[in-house]
Structures are given as structure tokens and as C-alpha cells.
Amino acid sequence: MSDVEKSGFIAKVIGPKKRWRAYKARVKELPENHRTALEAIERYLMHFVPTDEDSNASMFEDLADLFEQAVADGTPIREIVGEDPVEFTAAFVQNYTEGGYVPARARKQLTDEIERAAGNETGTDDKTV
Template identity: 65%
Template sequence: MIGDKRRWRAYKARTRQLPSNYRTAVDALERYLMHFGPADGDTAASMYEDLADLFERAAADGTAIREIVGEDPVDFAEVFLQNYSKGGWVARERERLTSAIKRAEEQDGDSHS
């Protein structure tokens, strides 16, 4: 647990150094990612570190916020999350739903034989 806390503090220190507009965007994304992102500490820490990397590079290059997130920030966040959501509850529920529908389909095929 102490390692995760150190990583979190380091991430927060990095994001505090961003220009205010980038920091505002990161804070908003962070809030969204906390609700829908991975639950395990190591994966979550990696995700936030990658978010900081992305915005640090963008700030250094002078990349506009909309060039980073596009027209739909929710879509950006969802695509970003796909890299980390294997262990998250949303991914598990999506997988559970897909498997249940597949089983139902197979049973449907059996009943029509």
C-alpha cells in the first residue's frame, strides 16, 4: 500500500506543475477515471502516471487541450480506459454480459434443433 501512496503523491505533484488549463483538464479526467477506471492500485497508478505523461508532453509541445481529448472528452476517456480496464469492475461486467448472451444464444440454437 505504501508504494501506491507514493506513486499517487508523485502523480499529484507532477500534475500540480502543469499549466492551469492542462491541470483543469487532468483534474476533470482524473475524476471521471476514478469512477470508471481500474480498481487495483498498481493498474490505476500506471494509468494516472500515463495521463500525467500525456499532459506533460502536450504542455511542453504547446498542444491544445482539444487536440488531446478531441471533440468528445467522454469518448477520449473511454478509449484511454480501454488500455487499463482489464481488471476493473466495468470490464468484468461487460465480459459477464457478453458471456451470458453467448450462452443464451447457444441454448437458443439447441432448442431449435
């Protein structure tokens, strides 16, 4: 393997890991409710949205940008994801993939986790959607 081939291989292996670590560090800095909501979306995306490494990295970085800006602007979680977090996520991911099959159980789990996170913003269980 030539030096050029080695450097390309190393960049492919290390690059995404470095970007992922940077993304996770950004997420860790978010307030708890926003972090919980973003991590719920992240889990949903990781399990059910096929993408390549570059698209994945860009998608998660853009998601972090969105939540960081929302925190800076004082935007509540419901104003970010709307009434249907599955619909929000589907619309968000359209920029990064052709889509994929998402089971009903995963959609419900995402919706429930966002509801819990949004309810915690006011200090009450917000059951109105």
C-alpha cells in the same frame, strides 16, 4: 508475520501512496488549463473505472505523461482529448481495464469541465466544439 511478509505488506501500502503523491506533484506543475482538464479526467476515472492499484498508478502516470508532453509541445486541450472527452477517456482506459458502467451525468460533467478548460486557453469561452 515474517520479515519478508512484512516488507511485502509495507510495499503494498506505501508504494501506491508514494506513486500517487508523485503523480499529484506532477499535475500541480501543469499550467492551470491543462491541470483542470487532467483533474476532470482523473475525477471521471476515479468514480467510474474499476482498476487495481498497479493499473491505477500506471494509468494516472501515463495520463500525466500525456499532458506534460502536450504542454511541452504547445498542444491545446482539444487536440489532446478531441471533440468528445468521454470517448477519449474510454479509449485511453481500455489499456488498463475491462471497462465499467458510466452514468450519463458523469459523461456530461466531464464534457462540460473539458469545455470550460479548453475555452480558458484562448481567454474566451470557447462554445464551439
